[in-house]
Amino acid sequence: MAAATDDAGDSNEMIRVVSSDGEHFEMPEAAANLSLVLRHMIEDDCADAAGIPLAVVAAKPLAKIVDYCTKHAAKSSGLTIEEAEELKRFDAEFIEVDTDMLYDLLVAADFMGVEGLSKLAVQRTADLIKGKTPEQNRETFGIVNDFTPEEEEEICKENEWAFQITKPPSRLC
């Protein structure tokens, strides 16, 4: 299988992980160490040939997370300005995903304790929400408006301040 990257850290050992739907992945130990959960399992000698099972992370997001960790582990310390810029470009492209994948990355990065990826996914989600009306956000994220007309009326009353100068920004009110 794939060889460990030359500069991936102090160990060239490959760590195997298994997704919730049974797919196997490999990454250098330095990459796995970017996940708190994997690091603890490696420290506790739970990383064997069978692979570390990740019961709540499906293959699709796990493949992305393995990519992310491998890239970041290979470039973790002593970055030149160019390398830092390149990593930033990698992150920007990496997180250009549809909302289904974004959801999976948000949840999986949090579960696996991959701090950098969590921040990236949180920022991307906030960027998608920012400046949009509630109705536009429902469209973006496929959320159903589950307020009753009475609840909507109450919300409008509570948020009168936001709507009193221009017309309401959403179908609320």
Next chain:
Amino acid sequence: MASPPPPLPPPEWAELPVDALLAVFERLGAAGVLMGAGVVCRSWLRVATREPRLWRRVDLTGCFDPTVDMEAMARAAANRADGRLEHFAADRFATDALLFYIAKRWEFLFSDGKKVLTSAP
């Protein structure tokens, strides 16, 4: 050969785990949550209104919007903090009356753990 697993149903953003949604709301800031993200659906509204830790730091600097009653927005943010507001920042629209309103809702925590919510005079 085993048949491929059935495709997973699309994720439900309305059911995003509270901690993840809180992190997103924190990044959005008070104005972003108050101006719309918090009223997308019931579960998002619950996180926006019933998690005082989201409102410990309210920074409305650079958020001035001429179409919005900013003072009312700031009061709404202070109310959601439920007495636990630790940091408040605002520019241009922050009047003495607004700061007084916020100070009145401050919960003082004494060293013996006793809490006192200051009340209006």
